[in-house]
Amino acid sequence: MDRLSHHDVMIVLLSLGVLLLVARTAGELARRLNQPAVLGEILAGIALGATGFGRLFPNAHAALFPSSGPPTLVLHGIGTVGVVLFLLVAGMEVDLSTIWRQGRTAATVSLMGIVIPFGIGWGAAQVMPELLGLEPGADRWVFSLFLGTALAISALPVIARTLMDLDLYRTDFGMLVIAAAIVDDLVGWMIFALLLAMIGAPGHGMSVGWTVLMTLGLAAFVLTIGRWGVNRTLPWLQAHTSWPGGVLGFALSLALFFAALTEWIGIHAVFGAFLVGVALGDSVHLREQTRATIERFVASFFAPLFFATIGLRIDFIRNFEVFLSLLVVLIACAGKVLGCALGARITGTPAREAWAIGFGLNARGAMEIILGLLALQAGLIGERLFVSLVFMALITSVICGPAVQKILGRRRVRRFVDYLVPKAFVPRLVSTDRREVISELCRAIAPAAGRDTALVEDAVWNREQTMSTGLEQGLAIPHARIPGLAAPLVGLGLSFGGVDFDAYDGEPARIIVLILTPEDDRGVQVNLLADIARTLKDPELRTKVLHVTNATELLALIRTEAPPPA
Amino acid sequence: MDRLSHHDVMIVLLSLGVLLLVARTAGELARRLNQPAVLGEILAGIALGATGFGRLFPNAHAALFPSSGPPTLVLHGIGTVGVVLFLLVAGMEVDLSTIWRQGRTAATVSLMGIVIPFGIGWGAAQVMPELLGLEPGADRWVFSLFLGTALAISALPVIARTLMDLDLYRTDFGMLVIAAAIVDDLVGWMIFALLLAMIGAPGHGMSVGWTVLMTLGLAAFVLTIGRWGVNRTLPWLQAHTSWPGGVLGFALSLALFFAALTEWIGIHAVFGAFLVGVALGDSVHLREQTRATIERFVASFFAPLFFATIGLRIDFIRNFEVFLSLLVVLIACAGKVLGCALGARITGTPAREAWAIGFGLNARGAMEIILGLLALQAGLIGERLFVSLVFMALITSVICGPAVQKILGRRRVRRFVDYLVPKAFVPRLVSTDRREVISELCRAIAPAAGRDTALVEDAVWNREQTMSTGLEQGLAIPHARIPGLAAPLVGLGLSFGGVDFDAYDGEPARIIVLILTPEDDRGVQVNLLADIARTLKDPELRTKVLHVTNATELLALIRTEAPPPA
Known part of the structure; x- marks a missing residue:
């Protein structure tokens, strides 16, 4: 039976790997700019095609994406299966x-x-x-x-x-x-x-x-x-x-x-x-x-390969x-x-x-x-x-x-982690009482707010004194509106020992989320409070949050395991 | 660029479809016999290869699985990607x-x-x-x-x-x-x-x-x-x-x-x-x-294709x-x-x-x-x-x-639905009181038990009178040991109106599961009771069970949405 040579196999795997990686990366960048992933995927193919990569490195291009021979046929075959599944x-x-x-x-x-x-x-x-x-x-x-x-x-x-x-x-x-x-x-x-x-x-x-x-x-x-x-x-x-x-x-x-x-x-x-x-x-x-x-497998494997192949095959610049x-x-x-x-x-x-x-x-x-x-x-x-x-x-x-x-006049749905200031994630709070914890979090977040620490701290503490922000099951959400702030900011501290936030259920707070919003926040503060309470409702997830060691892991955890936004 | 012809595309898709369907079906049969799926997948390839399908229908075989040409290369390419992902x-x-x-x-x-x-x-x-x-x-x-x-x-x-x-x-x-x-x-x-x-x-x-x-x-x-x-x-x-x-x-x-x-x-x-x-x-x-x-995509797409291709390529009978x-x-x-x-x-x-x-x-x-x-x-x-x-x-x-x-001396893990008698699934119980419901379910299950209805009914009712089998939240599990029964049998009835089973929480039973076990059941009855209670614990799942209309749908629901066996 006809079969691929050792060299063909290598070229097929390498070209698939390159196409997939570049297409997915470009697709991610497109999504970042709130654009459909297919935009990035096609541009990736164009960049890897004759007018991009091929013009700069003609030999490497000819070796990786030959215009004829078995690997080309295999790529076309996989692209065809890809578009069928898409x-x-x-x-x-x-x-x-x-x-x-x-x-x-x-x-x-x-x-x-x-x-x-x-x-x-x-x-x-x-x-x-x-x-x-x-x-x-x-x-x-x-x-x-x-x-x-x-x-x-x-x-x-x-x-x-x-x-x-x-x-x-x-x-x-x-x-x-x-x-x-x-x-x-x-x-x-x-x-x-x-x-x-x-x-x-x-x-x-x-x-x-x-x-x-x-x-x-x-x-x-x-x-x-x-x-x-x-x-x-x-x-x-x-x-x-x-x-x-x-x-x-x-x-x-x-x-x-x-x-x-x-x-x-x-x-x-x-x-x-x-x-x-x-x-x-x-x-x-x-x-x-x-x-x-x-859907997931097609969107992350077959579709990027198929769309990148289009960019690869057709000379978009000349045409x-x-x-x-x-x-x-x-x-x-x-x-x-x-x-x-x-x-x-x-x-x-x-x-x-x-x-x-x-x-x-x-x-x-x-x-x-x-x-x-x-x-x-x-x-x-x-x-x-x-x-x-x-x-x-x-x-x-x-x-x-x-x-x-x-x-x-709609705004995009945002979650509290979208506003998280990485430096204001404190995995081990050293303070053990409410006032100090607020102060500790405010010190961490103040540089990002471009405000004096004392000013931020006073605002949050004043709000805290009007009514405690300790919710049930070890969650507390101190917050304040800060005049002149450009966008909402969120900080988060973890305390294994727990801090008394005067919650109804008497539980000490272990996850403390600090929210700062602009003075005219058009409901953002209320939405953030609701989002935090809803996101961290699941006891299993709260336990996992307590074991997070940096801001990236926290973001990763919320995006992959928390319920989707309401 | 080299590309597949219209005819090549058709052959590639058709041969992939045939390979996948036959390999998956044979894999399922192997699993039924408690054997690894790969056994069925390779046998499927052998059956579709030169010594099976090829001997019976040489022309169709040559058209569908040609020994050279672009479709053969594509099949090999997809098989290669398949084994890499496997x-x-x-x-x-x-x-x-x-x-x-x-x-x-x-x-x-x-x-x-x-x-x-x-x-x-x-x-x-x-x-x-x-x-x-x-x-x-x-x-x-x-x-x-x-x-x-x-x-x-x-x-x-x-x-x-x-x-x-x-x-x-x-x-x-x-x-x-x-x-x-x-x-x-x-x-x-x-x-x-x-x-x-x-x-x-x-x-x-x-x-x-x-x-x-x-x-x-x-x-x-x-x-x-x-x-x-x-x-x-x-x-x-x-x-x-x-x-x-x-x-x-x-x-x-x-x-x-x-x-x-x-x-x-x-x-x-x-x-x-x-x-x-x-x-x-x-x-x-x-x-x-x-x-x-x-894992799921590879196991149900790439792996069957790859293993069937092995059976296809190599003449297992001759060698x-x-x-x-x-x-x-x-x-x-x-x-x-x-x-x-x-x-x-x-x-x-x-x-x-x-x-x-x-x-x-x-x-x-x-x-x-x-x-x-x-x-x-x-x-x-x-x-x-x-x-x-x-x-x-x-x-x-x-x-x-x-x-x-x-x-x-271990036994395979069995769940209560494995013993469900399809004819003893009653989607709309007509009876409205405990005794009648038990009688209705016993009538439905008696033929499968090979026992007289009255005998089964007496056994279940006697057990029921010693202590009610109504659990919390609308679930009741009447049960009895029946002398001479070869294997456990399960029946299930649904009642929208609910039937008073004298539960602690006063809720009428809406899901009534009847269990019959052999006299010497070596703990099967207790395991089944526990499995039912655990499987139907989730209120959402119980609601879905209430809307099921036949035994197949019930089995499908439990196997796809219930928590895996303990």
């Missing part, structure tokens, strides 16, 4: 019941959010095909249909993440936006699948009519009988096979089968996986653990055209923002909220990039338009969060 | 601190468990090299060293799983066996790495001396400075990168890097991944969730030799069982327990198979001996559980 996860996030619950408003918003961008895209492609990058010899009608579709889809993951960041996910507004995005995605992908079917896949000798029919038939089958079957199978697997391996194996092999099937039909493998994802995600019997295991890219961004935003906002206004949504809905649904993210890549591979579009679509996908995702935040 | 997980299971805690006994057992099988293997290879499958022209010394090493290693995962099944994992006995297995694995793999280094990897122009030196140096580096660095890095990643994606990406790319490095040194990629796994698993900061996510296989099994068991038992006896372990230790550590499982495969690829051994080693690995794993169970 769409499985995307499908699992589609919750069909959300759509019904949101009813008429969601239907109107999503309908307008498809029809108007589609119309604008289609019209623009008809009026100025060359300006929009129609390749010579390509069919103008098919091109117009594609552009319309490409502008009509949304990026559910980016939108969901933005809503969560702004604590809007579980609100009516959030559910409306999610429902509309789901419909847009489902309809958009179905149209695109039909489009791929229409241009016909070479080599299987099927007529266009058959391909279209089979595409529709498969979708109808999976979303009805398939869904029912999955819902019946999951409890059986959970009851009678090893947990969680049985369900995981079933879900993954089902995705691979349907991916192969749709590839055979002549549309792309991702559709089959997406449909399987929808059927799985819709089942009430799918456990959160199964979803999370697949980047400023005018084309800006034009695509303009048309995309105009269609989607106006369409959705209009849809929301029609159903009586207030203007401000309607605009927020428009900008929320405007994010295109990873979905647009995958759709563009498939179109590129099918010969529907050229590399120039592909690069512009990627640019548009990233820009619309980048604007999404800040725009919604600005329009609705 | 060894990462194996390394993460190695807990160095367990060794120190077990001290002298563990050291003696593991030392004797290496020296004696190594000596027997080495001696046998010296005395009868041809009988043991020495290939013509191969070096007899290297061959002897290999055989000694191959017989000295253990299979930590199989051993750990067996101990858990028998509820021995957290006992002194269990920890001793685990510690000895860890040492055997570490030492065995290091010797094997040195052996690979000594026979020299072609193409990198490094001398044998250098390769050996670098192997030792790398191991020393990773297990000291590397371990320290990982332990420092993990909290930082948890505190400052997205959770859990940051840590996952770091762990996976680290494994890939070190795999590439060891491949470059001239030993195999799996060593680097294994070392990284040990360093990661040893950190107190590695969260259970990170470990579980990697199977009865005499050679039995000889290898005999030598392997003699060395390991005697060596470990002797080691245990020397440190004063009672004879019965010493034998149990010997048979426990005798399991070779997946580790032996991987080691054999590497030796085969390096040209150290031929296919005949490889097949015999696989046979030996499977046989020793298959004996392990039953042997330990028999010697120690």
Whole structure:
């Protein structure tokens, strides 16, 4: 049997390692700037590609990312499995019941959010095909249909993440936006699948009519009988096979089968996986653990590899055209923002909220990039338009969060550890009485506050004297408002012996959290107090906090083991 | 760039889907028979290979699993990544601190468990090299060293799983066996790495001396400075990168890097991944969730694919030799069982327990198979001996559980749902008083008991009258011993309205579990009562139980969401 040589194996592992590390790091940096990880992952691929790393170190680049040979094929194979599993996860996030619950408003918003961008895209492609990058010899009608579709889809993951960041996910507004995005995605992908079917896949000798029919038939089958079957199978697997391996194996092999099937039909493998994802995600019997295991592994292994490979394969610098890219961004935003906002206004949504809905649904993210890549591979579009679509996908995702935040005046959810001053974490308090402990913590935090220690101490002690801040079960939260402070500051001290903070239950305080907020803190202090009490409610977690030795470990503990923010 | 054709993509996805589904299914069947999953996975590969599926449907087989071309390379590439990640997980299971805690006994057992099988293997290879499958022209010394090493290693995962099944994992006995297995694995793999280094990897122009030196140096580096660095890095990643994606990406790319490095040194990629796994698993900061996510995905995706590919690639039927296989099994068991038992006896372990230790550590499982495969690829051994080693690995794993169970007289841990009679699950009890409810459940369970309903009902009601079986919070557990019953039987009824079972807290019973046990039940009844009370302690889970509509869903719920057995 054909197999990889010793050298091939080394190159495959090394290139995967480099791609994964650089893509994950760039993805983290993007997340730090409140941007979707896919932005960083694609940029990582570009940096590692011909125009970045390849220009600086051509020999090393050619050795690590050869343009032909077995390692290249393996990388492409793993990328393909990656995008198939990515769409499985995307499908699992589609919750069909959300759509019904949101009813008429969601239907109107999503309908307008498809029809108007589609119309604008289609019209623009008809009026100025060359300006929009129609390749010579390509069919103008098919091109117009594609552009319309490409502008009509949304990026559910980016939108969901933005809503969560702004604590809007579980609100009516959030559910409306999610429902509309789901419909847009489902309809958009179905149209695109039909489009791929229409241009016909070479080599299987099927007529266009058959391909279209089979595409529709498969979708109808999976979303009805398939869904029912999955819902019946999951409890059986959970009851009678090893947990969680049985369900995981079933879900993954089902995705691979349907991916192969749709590839055979002549549309792309991702559709089959997406449909399987929808059927799985819709089942009430799918456990959160199964979803999370697949989602986490795909998001931290397959997806970064896949998106970095895109950046690696395509020369984004050479194919980047400023005018084309800006034009695509303009048309995309105009269609989607106006369409959705209009849809929301029609159903009586207030203007401000309607605009927020428009900008929320405007994010295109990873979905647009995958759709563009498939179109590129099918010969529907050229590399120039592909690069512009990627640019548009990233820009619309980048604007999404800040725009919604600005329009609705929401602030991002923050937790008390976000304001922790590392130097004000005191793992072993030396003081043993309330006044001294407060003084000790104030001395630690004063430099970061840019205030005199005595001033801070007085404020906190005065507040403490009006009413003790000792809560139950060994937790105390002394706090004060400090005039002129720029942002909230948090300090934390641990005392094994315990300090009497005059708590109701008589327990001495072992975890003492100091909060300083600006004078006009717009509710931040109250929120922080609530967050601390809620975060440290679990006795097991409090015990772990007591054994922490530095600020990083504390942050790590809270972020990985405390309940998520309310 | 080279890329897969439309047809290649379809073949890759389809062959992966088929391999995964068949391997997982066979793995599940093996688990059903209390055997390691790897047994089923390899058999699945054999069934799908040239001698099974290929003989029946040669054309379909050639299309799905071609022996050359891009899909074959991709399958090999994914299998390689799979085995690298499998060894990462194996390394993460190695807990160095367990060794120190077990001290002298563990050291003696593991030392004797290496020296004696190594000596027997080495001696046998010296005395009868041809009988043991020495290939013509191969070096007899290297061959002897290999055989000694191959017989000295253990299979930590199989051993750990067996101990858990028998509820021995957290006992002194269990920890001793685990510690000895860890040492055997570490030492065995290091010797094997040195052996690979000594026979020299072609193409990198490094001398044998250098390769050996670098192997030792790398191991020393990773297990000291590397371990320290990982332990420092993990909290930082948890505190400052997205959770859990940051840590996952770091762990996976680290494994890939070190795999590439060891491949470059001239030993195999799996060593680097294994070392990284040990360093990661040893950190107190590695969260259970990170470990579980990697472990679950690897066990249900990469590992089945990898092991099935082995069965697919190698013609097990043609290369199977009865005499050679039995000889290898005999030598392997003699060395390991005697060596470990002797080691245990020397440190004063009672004879019965010493034998149990010997048979426990005798399991070779997946580790032996991987080691054999590497030796085969390096040209150290031929296919005949490889097949015999696989046979030996499977046989020793298959004996392990039953042997330990028999010697120690332990029974497998069973939960109350294991005895649930599906027909005796009554989702809506019609009765509303205690006597009637008992009668209703007895009518449902009597056919399975093969007893007259009146007899069963009388026994349960008599017991109920001596003292009410209503526990707190809406749970009641009526029960009785029934003469002549072959095995325990459990029925379960739900009552939304609640039934007065005269509980201390006055709450009416909503979940009523009926237990019938044989007259001489050797403590089963008490264990079942305790298991039910413990399993259904969580109020959230009790609410979910109330909404279950059939026995399969109940079983699924308990297996996926209840706390693991005590």
